[in-house]
Amino acid sequence: MGITSKPVVFAVLAAVVILIGTTVTVFIPLFMPSTQPVSASIKPYTAVEQEGRDIYMREGCNNCHTQTVRPLRTEVLRYGEYSKPEEFAYDRPFLWGSRRTGPDLNRVGEKYPDSWHYKHLDSPQSMFEKSNMPPYGWLAKNRLDTQYSLKKATTLGYGYSESDVHQQITQYRATVTDENYPSKESRNNVTPPELRKELTEMDALIAYLQKLGRDVKNMEAKK
């Protein structure tokens, strides 16, 4: 065998062999419309929702929660409508996950009120005694850092101007700090007094969770 005495030729040949399957199943699909369909109903994340998504990633929520409902009867019964490719057009990175230690979250948006999430994130065991989810009460004790929100939205190509980002943040703060906010009591229970007029990391995370699967309902309704 001549090739086993030529290391450089061998390495080039190995690279070619490796790149064949890669090209067909990975590189070519990158440019095919079927892997990246878009729908006008699916909106990008707001600046606050994106900050919440970044906290979801920082805490590694994806290690226990998937975000893709498969087209199986019991799965649709448990979680709701199965996942569509259009929904993930703005997901960089994707957060489909690989293990369901906790339930799938792709349809969790608007399933529970914000108050449910404040209570549950603060202490999952207070709602479900035997749950093995870690408590995340400390997220309510961290002020949300929005310093890079504009830069993030720009990097992700959401098309927001500086005033859009500013307005989204101000508006969400106004919502959760409003006297008539329906989840005011649960929020105050977990948020320290000095942060009750501010946005916390928990506020942003909940904003993100409530967005999951929301737009796809509009998309399905239009079909």
Added chain:
Amino acid sequence: MSETSTEKYNFTIVRGFAFSALFWLVIGLIVGLWIAFEMFDPALNLTPWLSFGRLRVVHTNGLGLGFGLAAIFATSYYILQRLTRTPLPFPRLAQLHLYFFNTIIALGALSLFAGMNTTKEYAELEWPLDIGVVVLWVMFAINVFGTLIKRQEKQMYISLWYIISMTVAIAILYIVNNLEIPVTLFKSYSVYAGANDANVEWWYAHNVVGFIFTVPILAMFYYFLPKSTGLPIFSHRLSIVSFWALNFAYLWTGAHHLMLTPLPEWIQTVAIAFSIFLIAPSWGSVVNGYYTLQGNWDQMRTNYLVKFFIAGITFYGLQTIQGPLQGLRTLNAFFHYTDWVIGHVHMGTMGWVTMVISASFYYMIPRITSTELYSVKLANTHFWLILVGQFTWTITMWIAGIQQGAMWKATNPDGSLMYNFLDTVTSLYPYYKLRFAAGVIYFIGIMIFAWNLIMTVRQQPSQAEA
């Protein structure tokens, strides 16, 4: 193997990487035990740094990159020099490679503890550390190809083919999957979105397992099995066919991790077909290993190293049957997202990978320090503890997976779901406790392994000569 011929080789670097591997192995397993406990008792989520979501990533990266890569670098530097009868052309670069590697892994662990996490599995490190990983890979590749070009032995033996294909494949995989746009020094976003990002990621994740936990381990197997038994490999032709078929087929199969997701169906189907095909080259190596011992099976009793290699290749064989079957759509619909898959992964890592690395180190370390292994008896104890620990661990997780899969699917006569999600979790706690116990047994085995090697190098070389 005369003393004079070994003098010229650079074995300091082999030793450095071997003990780095042991260090990260112990750290990674402690983290593993910690998260195994958190699975049935969340009280151990004491601080943000110790919460499951962050620790799981420290566990996978610490063992995959820390232990796995260090062991691969140690054995590759050894195998390369021996099979080419050529010392490393750039020993200072290799030394720098060792320091740089440990720095990157330590910073990697710290950054993951701190939540700097891109969330793409086995590629969670943020962009500055990604650049670090690429640099350390280039440092390695320079010595690999430098040695191969300057080699004294004309033909390259099988193990060198596997080292070459690993070097090439990991470079391609790592760079393509980690293309990201930085926002700050500690934060970036993937250049791919949605289904494409998923497709690139699982192409990477599946093949990084292939080219870290299969290819270089086969390089060790093909080198150290004949060395420790004195028997030539059964079939050279079979190893050629297996090598090229494995390298060709592996890259098509990533999407079997994305079965029934919004990824286009044809990519999933192609992945299933190639996964089934992959049984052939995988078993090519299994058969080659078994037949090498033909007529010499008494070595299972007389040669402690053979037990590790044969148990290891057996787990590889089981792994490569189980994997493709899990990829089939119907079975995948049942098993995916359950603990079954966790069991599958750990048979490969705790069985195949660790068994072969253990035996390779037992063979290599006494030879590079001109001494004898401290205790064969301890090595046997180590073997049985990790075998029992691993088997108990994986079988427990398979049963847990079957149970949870069945509970998710169970419906009442009226068609409604029989169990709420929490019931399907809490019913697994007994299995999680047993898994933790099995992990402790395994950990004790590994501590004996580490102790045995530390005591080996602490002996005076004269002792062996006496």
